[in-house]
Amino acid sequence: MDFSTNGSEESELYHAQIHLYKHVYNFVSSMALKSAMELGIADAIHNHGKPMTLPELSSSLKLHPSKVNILYRFLRLLTHNGFFAKTTVKSNEGEEETAYVLTPSSKLLVSGKSTCLSSLVKGALHPSSLDMWGVSKKWFHEDKEQTLFECATGENYWDFLNKDSDSLSMFQDAMAADSRLFKLAIQENKHVFEGLESLVDVAGGTGGVAKLIHEAFPHIKCTVFDQPQVVGNLTGNENLNFVGGDMFKSVPSADAVLLKWVLHDWNDELSLKILKNSKEAISHKGKDGKVIIIDISIDENSDDRGLTELQLEYDVVMLTMFLGKERTKKEWEKLIYDAGFSRYKITPICGFKSLIEVYP
Numbered sequence: 001m002d003f004s005t006n007g008s009e010e011s012e013l014y015h016a017q018i019h020l021y022k023h024v025y026n027f028v029s030s031m032a033l034k035s036a037m038e039l040g041i042a043d044a045i046h047n048h049g050k051p052m053t054l055p056e057l058s059s060s061l062k063l064h065p066s067k068v069n070i071l072y073r074f075l076r077l078l079t080h081n082g083f084f085a086k087t088t089v090k091s092n093e094g095e096e097e098t099a100y101v102l103t104p105s106s107k108l109l110v111s112g113k114s115t116c117l118s119s120l121v122k123g124a125l126h127p128s129s130l131d132m133w134g135v136s137k138k139w140f141h142e143d144k145e146q147t148l149f150e151c152a153t154g155e156n157y158w159d160f161l162n163k164d165s166d167s168l169s170m171f172q173d174a175m176a177a178d179s180r181l182f183k184l185a186i187q188e189n190k191h192v193f194e195g196l197e198s199l200v201d202v203a204g205g206t207g208g209v210a211k212l213i214h215e216a217f218p219h220i221k222c223t224v225f226d227q228p229q230v231v232g233n234l235t236g237n238e239n240l241n242f243v244g245g246d247m248f249k250s251v252p253s254a255d256a257v258l259l260k261w262v263l264h265d266w267n268d269e270l271s272l273k274i275l276k277n278s279k280e281a282i283s284h285k286g287k288d289g290k291v292i293i294i295d296i297s298i299d300e301n302s303d304d305r306g307l308t309e310l311q312l313e314y315d316v317v318m319l320t321m322f323l324g325k326e327r328t329k330k331e332w333e334k335l336i337y338d339a340g341f342s343r344y345k346i347t348p349i350c351g352f353k354s355l356i357e358v359y360p
Ligand SMILES: C[S@@+](CC[C@H](N)C(=O)[O-])C[C@H]1O[C@@H](n2cnc3c(N)ncnc32)[C@H](O)[C@@H]1O
Pocket: 175, 176, 179, 202, 203, 204, 205, 206, 208, 209, 225, 226, 227, 230, 245, 246, 247, 248, 259, 260, 261, 262, 265
């Protein structure tokens, strides 16, 4: 084989190598982030109340003294990746020392805050979501309509969650964490909820979003509708109640149906069923009823390549875990019209998701 190249071919080759290696080792950044979350680095810096030096951080985390340099190297990667920032402080002896501070991204790992996403990091990077990748070649060659998760474990992800209360809690906590960040989107899109007297949050989990809507619009009668094993033990109040059931059979009646992070779990056939049941649920309001979908609308032509990459990664997660999908605007339009709705409006929210108002 001839490896001789001219300058530009060489540069292209090295670029290609860096590109490939970068994608091969991306998992290290994910795992370092997971370690930071498990160690509680963000909490330690937050609780310290001022920039924290490496020895202070190591001692606060109660690490073995032999691990200080290891912590430094994890922090170097995480700082490079934008999770921490460095500053200088003066030691008691008057010497300048490097100290770490939180960035907006690591502030999302501070526990006890409404914006804490630690449980999402925990759920998304849990071995139950990662181990399945070992059988992806087998999955591609099999003539079976099953998820990668099912191919690896012999059971579908919903059954896996439902048989073990720890896994179900982990999943619901991750969803609730994601939902809490929805507060800002509600404030920015108040008009979507104004005028409603009742709303049912279909497959609303433990009520993360419904609670935010209830806070912002206390007069709206909110119902969280989910599987009985998810909502069975939850209690609300006069205007926030929890109902167990199966959205593929029927959906409780309300002025509006909310479907957040729901339709991406299902293929078009099952999503159509959910949308038709939702249409039925708002039918008493005639043309004034609405279905509010919160999901990704993939934009492959976006100038923001990082955002599109995240949307496409989510699509593969939905595919491998649920045989679900993230949809493009065109795919949303088809699904919405196939379900018998007459118009819709898409508004980008939360950076990478969309709010889709759908009308009969
Ligand atoms: C991805 S989670 C979304 C939860 C919530 N909407 C949120 O954004 O936090 C999907 C939810 O669908 C619920 N679910 C699955 N199958 C269901 C069914 N047949 N009827 C009602 N809910 C169901 C699950 O229990 C889970 O809470």
